[in-house]
Amino acid sequence: xxxxxxxxxxxxxxxxxxxxxxxxxxxxxxxxxxxxxxxxxxxxxxxxxxxxxxxxxxxxxxxxxxxxxxxxxxxxxxxxxxxxxxxxxxxxxxxxxxxxxxxxxxxxxxxxxxxxxxxxxxxxxxxxxxxxxxxxxxxxxxxxxxxxxxxxxxxxxxxxxxxxxxxxxxxxxxxxxxxxxxxxxxxxxxxxxxxxxxxxxxxxxxxxxxxxxxxxxxxxxxxxxxxxxxxxxxxxxxxxxxxxx
Ligand SMILES: Nc1ncnc2c1ncn2[C@@H]1O[C@H](COP(=O)(O)OP(=O)(O)OP(=O)(O)O)[C@@H](O)[C@H]1O
Ligand SMILES: [Mg+2]
Numbered sequence: 001x002x003x004x005x006x007x008x009x010x011x012x013x014x015x016x017x018x019x020x021x022x023x024x025x026x027x028x029x030x031x032x033x034x035x036x037x038x039x040x041x042x043x044x045x046x047x048x049x050x051x052x053x054x055x056x057x058x059x060x061x062x063x064x065x066x067x068x069x070x071x072x073x074x075x076x077x078x079x080x081x082x083x084x085x086x087x088x089x090x091x092x093x094x095x096x097x098x099x100x101x102x103x104x105x106x107x108x109x110x111x112x113x114x115x116x117x118x119x120x121x122x123x124x125x126x127x128x129x130x131x132x133x134x135x136x137x138x139x140x141x142x143x144x145x146x147x148x149x150x151x152x153x154x155x156x157x158x159x160x161x162x163x164x165x166x167x168x169x170x171x172x173x174x175x176x177x178x179x180x181x182x183x184x185x186x187x188x189x190x191x192x193x194x195x196x197x198x199x200x201x202x203x204x205x206x207x208x209x210x211x212x213x214x215x216x217x218x219x220x221x222x223x224x225x226x227x228x229x230x231x232x233x234x235x236x237x238x239x240x241x242x243x244x245x
Pocket of ligand 1: 043130211213215227
């Protein structure tokens with residue numbers, strides 16, 4: 001990867017809202033424009049690499065990278081899992097790892113490594129965990145992102161999550177008012193007006209059966225083909241491209 005001035009996109013929201021699915025499909029949409037993405041899968045409690053790439057052997061973890069104060073571009077590159085798309089690299093935790101697998105990361109080091117990553121890709125897409133208080137990769141991403149995509153669902157539990165979590169982002173450095181609010185997994189028979197009123201909504205992402213199937217079959221990187229889903233991803237990719245970095 002040559003030297004870039006990449007944008008950092010944080011994908012954050014309630015549990016199961018479709019953040020990981022969205023992050024991958026956003027990277028695929030950007031790849032169509034020949035834009036390179038580095039997707040950081042931050043979940044240490046239910047690692048995503050083996051879920052997304054069940055057929056890959058020897059998946060490497062990014063765990064040590066964040067603990068190293070001297071980590072440079074080569075170390076970042078070495079922690080990447082190269083995918084079939086020449087424009088997308090993934091980074092995450094592997095099967096069996098948990099919160100005790102690595103020593104704690106310092107906030108400064110996470111910030112520094114994200115900055116380094118921006119020089120290596122057009123987009124650093126951080127697939128955040130809902131609970132930002134216990135995941136430094138998520139906290140720093142939300143603080144430093146050029147763009148935050150905030151995903152919620154038309155469910156009472158999702159409303160409750162944002163009631164509890166949004167106050168944690170009240171400080172002006174989080175620029176909460178600039179979040180792109182995405183109401184996810186929308187079905188026509190849902191009380192979406194209630195959800196829109198409660199969560200706020202800039203765009204709706206439809207419920208797609210294909211998404212469930214792809215996840216179970218380990219085929220998420222093939223990309224969701226449904227034209228309604230693709231149209232929303234495209235719209236968001238365009239909005240993100242217009243953001244100042
Ligand atoms: N638009 C969609 N329509 C229907 N199902 C979806 C959609 N997006 C994701 N899903 C499904 O919802 C489930 C959760 O998706 P995903 O893992 O992407 O969510 P998440 O927000 O990353 O979850 P977590 O908070 O556990 O990390 C998966 O089974 C996935 O296939
Ligand atoms: Mg996820």
